[in-house]
Amino acid sequence: MQSFKAASTNPEFYSHSSFYFRGDDSDRNQTRFTDLGELEQSATAFPHDDAVVLSPSSMFSLKANNVGGVPDSLQYGTLNVGGCLDIGSTITGTGGGGCVDTGQQQPYMYQQQKGTTSSGNGHFENWGDNSAMADNSQQTDTSTDVDTDDKNHLHGVQHGALMVVDSTEQAKERTTGDQKTLRRLAQNREAARKSRLRKKVYIFTFHRHAYVQQLENSRLRLSQLEQELQRARQQGIYIADGLPGDHGHSVAGNGALTFNLEYARWLEEHQRLIHDMRSAVNSHMGDNELRILVDSVMTHYDEIFRLKSIAAKIDVFHMLSGMWKTPAERCFMWLGGFRSSELLKILGNHLEPLTDQQLMGICNLQQSSQQAEDALSQGMEALQQSLVETLSSPIHCPTGSDNVADYMGQMAIAMGKLATLENFLHQADLLRQQTLQQLHRILTTRQAARALLVISDYFSRLRALSSLWQARPRD
């Protein structure tokens, strides 16, 4: 079988397997992903009765090689790669099921130990963000305690192991003809399941690769930007010495480049904070410590708003252009950033369970942010309309000098109108910031942590989507 190692341009991202991605360099990551290539080999090499560290993103299937040979004692654990990989659909209640409790993403948990954090969405809605896969220092809390009673039945069941059903291994254990038929059926099922798994794993790998590519690209971009900034600064200095008129231009240029650079740095730091928070959530950290992490993410958001506000004073058009974002983000941008009403739609029902009061608060926030957005949008339309009127109004005066005066007059008015752009951008950023803060106020610490993770994952995926799109094969 072919290996499914994702083609990697940068081997260091795949330290020992294609699914092992370190979001940061810390050793907190206890993830153990195994390459599907290793999967093939592990069948024979697999230590049968060892406890295996389960990571939520590890794929596993359980097969009961039981003596009884009864199909309904076959168990299949759920792979939870955020739910998009659903290996088995049959689960029977024999003994410890192979459930991975990932705490955060559990759309398809058969024997969920925790009732609380299920988000209830299946499939791709809960598709673990690649960073979730990556930043996996979750301790997997397997509910797979195999009773000693069941040990006989579950001889050879591997918990959380990546395992290939290898028919030659079982050959020794089958004796009767009846069992042969049953075994054949079982093997067929197993093969079908395996091929579904392989398909899903492939998709997963592909997406993960795209994510990694995107991350790598942004690191490259960061260093490119740094170089450009150096060059621009040097040019800026030169120009300032040379032509006074150009100084303003180079300052604006510096503003844009500087901001792009700052944003790239901010994003990296943001991802690191999110990673930490995700680990905290999944390791069921106490509320007090979690609150510190949540607060740090919120403070970090404040930081980007501060940077945007400074940059807007230097170059408002750059801040409205969204050039520091990926194309997909830019496409769906509103007034220099995300729509705060959209934020709440992203959260959807990830926040449940909510108290009545919280629900009302969220609904009100949804409504008020929508209204505020609409108001600002209409204000912007009015601005554009009035600019059109100013710039398109004919110059009536017959004499040449008056024409110029009129023209200059019009330009002055237009300049005044443009100046209000900065105010609109500022209001839009305030709206975004306040929506986040209000959300923080309404939610409990744990809910807020989850909300921030969901939001971050959404934008992360949007960025990955952008990369995927740009890298797509064209005929």
Added chain:
Amino acid sequence: MIHYQAAAESWGYYVPVRMSMGDPLERVARLASKSAVVIFSVSSCCMCHAVKRLFCGMGVNTTVYELDQDPRGKEIERALMRLLGNSSAVPVVFIGGKLVGAMDRVMASHINGSLVPLLKEAGALWL
């Protein structure tokens, strides 16, 4: 008594100046208390347009004073600028006679949920 008279006499010539200085703000306060929601605006100002649309979208009736159409509008604009410390005088919103502020304060109070109760209290919003 004599004390005060002397004081009044010595401050006498200041009084008219103080009156005219206070006048625009007094006028503002008077106008603000006449309706539930009062917006001081300039007809060409787009941010004012935005704040008007905000209230309109909420179904709130507002009383708008376009300062560029008022003979003493300039005074009021200057007074509002001093009052709020903003670089632009308008828009400024009063609800129930009380100052709410410029666009940023109006939006902030809407997002944090304090605007609607304020409007209800002033009788500008039902339900």
